[in-house]
Amino acid sequence: DGGITQSPKYLFxxxxxxxxxxxxxxxxxxxxxxxxxxxxxxxxxIYYSQIVNDFQKGDIAEGYSVSRxxxxxxxxxxxxxxxxxxxxxxxxxxxxxxxxAFFGQGTRLTVV
Amino acid sequence: xxxxxxxxxxxxxxxxxxxxxYCNSSTTLSNIQWYKQRPGGHPVFLIQLVKSGEVKKQKRLxxxxxxxxxxxxxxxxxxxxxxxxxxxxxxxxxxxxxTFGTGTRLTIIP
Numbered sequence: 001d002g003g004i005t006q007s008p009k010y011l012f013x014x015x016x017x018x019x020x021x022x023x024x025x026x027x028x029x030x031x032x033x034x035x036x037x038x039x040x041x042x043x044x045x046i047y048y049s050q051i052v053n054d055f056q057k058g059d060i061a062e063g064y065s066v067s068r069x070x071x072x073x074x075x076x077x078x079x080x081x082x083x084x085x086x087x088x089x090x091x092x093x094x095x096x097x098x099x100x101a102f103f104g105q106g107t108r109l110t111v112v
Numbered sequence: 113x114x115x116x117x118x119x120x121x122x123x124x125x126x127x128x129x130x131x132x133x134y135c136n137s138s139t140t141l142s143n144i145q146w147y148k149q150r151p152g153g154h155p156v157f158l159i160q161l162v163k164s165g166e167v168k169k170q171k172r173l174x175x176x177x178x179x180x181x182x183x184x185x186x187x188x189x190x191x192x193x194x195x196x197x198x199x200x201x202x203x204x205x206x207x208x209x210x211t212f213g214t215g216t217r218l219t220i221i222p
Contacts, residue, residue, distance in 0.1 A: 033210060042118075042200065042214040043155070050208055058209065090154055097208025098143060100157040 003027065006091050006104035013085075013111050021076045021107045023091035032074040033092040033101065036060060043090065049074055050097060078109065085111045116141075116203055118213030126221050131188040133216035135201035144177055144184040145202045149215075155200060158186075193220050 004025040013019045023032065031050050035043040045058030049068040063082025068074055074093075078085045088108050092101040117136045125131050135144065143162045147155040159168055161177035161184065168175045174187045188195055201213040 031208065031210075035212070040217070043212040045209065045211060048209060056209070059211075092155075092210075094210070097204050097210065100145060100160060101147075101155075101202075101210055102157070103154040106154050 004091060004093050004102050004104040006089075006107050008107060009105060011107055011109045013109070015111055016080045017111075018080060019078050019085075019109065019111075021078070021089055021091075021109070023074045023076065023104060024072055025074075025093045025102075026072060027093055027095075027102065028071070029093035029095050029102075030071070031094045031097050031099075031101075032068070033094075034058075034064070034066065034074070034076045035090045035092065037088040037090060037106075046076065046089075085109060116201060116205075116211055116213040118201055118216055120216055121214065122217050122219075124219045124221060125191055127193060128190050131191050131195070131218055133186050133199050133201075133218075135184045135186075135213050137182050137203065137205075139205070140181045141184075141203045141205065142181075143203060144181075145210075146175060146184075146186050147200045147202060147212075148197050149200065150197045153197075155212075188218075191218070191220055193222060196220050 007022045033048045034046040044060050047066040049055035065077045090106045091104045094101045145160045146158040149155045165179045166177040172189045176185045198215045198217045200215045
């Protein structure tokens with residue numbers, strides 16, 4: 001089946017640890033995105049990438065890092081510099097920036 | 113930076129009543145997309161509008177794009193319990209940076 005997969009669904013980490021969230025797509029999409037959603041809030045853009053080996057900061061990139069070494073993969077690292085990392089993280093992809101976005105199931109990160 | 117504002121933030125309606133959410137931008141939008149997120153789920157694409165004044169319908173849902181391409185609306189006729197969720201508008205804002213509105217959470221009173 002074609003789609004976009006995020007893993008794990010739930011993730012727990014201790015404060016001060018870096019953690020990497022996985023996002024893989026087999027839709028042959030060029031564009032990929034990472035969003036953060038807090039309870040009752042909208043989606044805020046963390047990073048986006050339009051092509052392999054290139055990515056841009058979104059509105060809340062501080063404390064996060066990404067890589068785009070392969071078209072299919074766009075992992076997000078939540079670093080210890082992120083002051084309030086507990087949130088729901090959503091990865092999305094689209095054929096190109098103007099097309100509909102397909103979302104993964106999301107990863108709920110809890111930092112204790 | 114550029115923002116897409118959405119109102120209202122919350123809407124509670126009696127089942128069978130109509131519902132409308134509005135999306136506004138201070139700048140001209142190249143396109144507008146609408147998504148629905150069920151409670152506990154992920155956003156799912158509903159539709160995209162690109163032309164000035166465009167109107168599209170999907171069963172009980174009507175989507176409009178303003179003449180100036182700075183605003184959009186989603187109207188649901190005769191709401192049902194299956195319409196529960198948060199509705200988001202989104203736009204690439206002309207630079208391929210897909211930005212979402214703040215969303216409108218719809219709850220239905222049976």
